Amino acid sequence: MARSRLSRSDLTGKVQTVRGLLGPAELGQTLMHEHVLWDLRTPEVRAKNDLGPELSFRNIFQMAYGETYSPRNMLFDDVAIAIDELQMMRDVGGQTVVELTCGGIRPDPKGLAQVSEGTSVNIVMGCGYYVEEYQDPKNKERSADDFAGEMAAQVLEGAWGTSVRSGIIGEIGTTTPWGALERTVLKGAILAQQETGASVNIHPGRHEDLPQEIAEFVAANGGDTSRTVISHIDRTIFDSERLLRLADTGVTVEFDLFGTEAAHYKLNTTIDMPNDAVRLQHLRTLIDAGHLDRIVISHDICQRTRLTNFGGHGYGHIFRNVVPMMRRRGFSEAEIQAILVDNPRRLLTFA
Ligand SMILES: [Zn+2]
Numbered sequence: 074m075a076r077s078r079l080s081r082s083d084l085t086g087k088v089q090t091v092r093g094l095l096g097p098a099e100l101g102q103t104l105m106h107e108h109v110l111w112d113l114r115t116p117e118v119r120a121k122n123d124l125g126p127e128l129s130f131r132n133i134f135q136m137a138y139g140e141t142y143s144p145r146n147m148l149f150d151d152v153a154i155a156i157d158e159l160q161m162m163r164d165v166g167g168q169t170v171v172e173l174t175c176g177g178i179r180p181d182p183k184g185l186a187q188v189s190e191g192t193s194v195n196i197v198m199g200c201g202y203y204v205e206e207y208q209d210p211k212n213k214e215r216s217a218d219d220f221a222g223e224m225a226a227q228v229l230e231g232a233w234g235t236s237v238r239s240g241i242i243g244e245i246g247t248t249t250p251w252g253a254l255e256r257t258v259l260k261g262a263i264l265a266q267q268e269t270g271a272s273v274n275i276h277p278g279r280h281e282d283l284p285q286e287i288a289e290f291v292a293a294n295g296g297d298t299s300r301t302v303i304s305h306i307d308r309t310i311f312d313s314e315r316l317l318r319l320a321d322t323g324v325t326v327e328f329d330l331f332g333t334e335a336a337h338y339k340l341n342t343t344i345d346m347p348n349d350a351v352r353l354q355h356l357r358t359l360i361d362a363g364h365l366d367r368i369v370i371s372h373d374i375c376q377r378t379r380l381t382n383f384g385g386h387g388y389g390h391i392f393r394n395v396v397p398m399m400r401r402r403g404f405s406e407a408e409i410q411a412i413l414v415d416n417p418r419r420l421l422t423f424a
Contacts, residue, residue: 167389169197202246217258323367369416372386
């Protein structure tokens with residue numbers, strides 16, 4: 074059966090969730106970067122087909138800390154537990170989740186629709202491709218126009234062989250060093266943004282200067298920096314000068330590892346990962362420089378050990394713990410509202 078294709082004007086001024094279109098006012102408090110169902114095992118680890126031990130009290134700290142690699146921890150596909158997890162977030166005030174599991178890390182549009190139906194949480198699904206390591210090697214033969222056509226169709230028709238449509242493009246993967254395929258995919262994302270009016274979320278490689286390079290690449294290739302979000306700033310940029318220079322480009326900076334409280338970061342052991350309190354100091358630096366409207370936050374949950382059912386902080390952590398910390402540290406209600414409601418609403422409303 075042929076899927077129907079929306080036109081851009083059907084989307085303008087609206088938000089697109091896995092269950093259809095919404096008015097922007099219906100979004101409420103929004104987490105801008107999460108994974109609800111995912112498979113972040115590398116292709117090499119998947120091929121071995123060994124998940125390793127079950128998670129238990131005896132090993133869960135070691136897996137959460139990251140020093141013990143657990144394939145099982147990197148994979149989550151249980152819709153019933155996902156419903157429970159998002160319901161707990163709903164109970165403490167979260168209403169919308171942006172789910173950025175895209176090409177390479179096993180997106181499950183139908184599963185997300187079930188989770189949304191089971192919880193009444195709005196889920197806005199991403200599209201496009203994650204970093205090269207996870208992509209089909211055949212993608213190297215494809216053009217930016219080809220990727221753009223696929224991403225625009227994921228927004229306008231449906232994604233990954235389903236009729237469930239994406240409401241944002243991303244997370245588009247980049248790596249340090251930033252290679253040709255990932256540049257071509259990002260060019261495709263920019264073209265798809267121009268065609269659909271969607272925002273783009275970009276996962277930057279780990280070098281501290283890559284976010285700036287990406288923001289300048291977006292602008293130079295005709296992308297809209299005011300509708301571009303750079304993820305994972307908390308593991309990438311540590312000084313105010315780089316942070317403010319990045320915000321000056323007009324992109325939204327995303328601190329999306331809230332809940333990760335250990336300084337140890339297995340994916341880059343040369344850095345000291347900030348904790349939530351230090352993340353809030355960076356937000357204050359941005360706000361004091363006039364960039365309140367360029368900040369979003371999230372948890373980027375993508376390990377089982379970060380889910381409440383496995384002893385983690387869960388999707389409710391920001392509402393349950395971080396917002397009270399913001400109040401204690403002098404953030405105004407208007408600032409909290411901008412970060413959790415107004416900025417996500419602007420970014421998720423199609424231009
Ligand atoms: Zn992510």
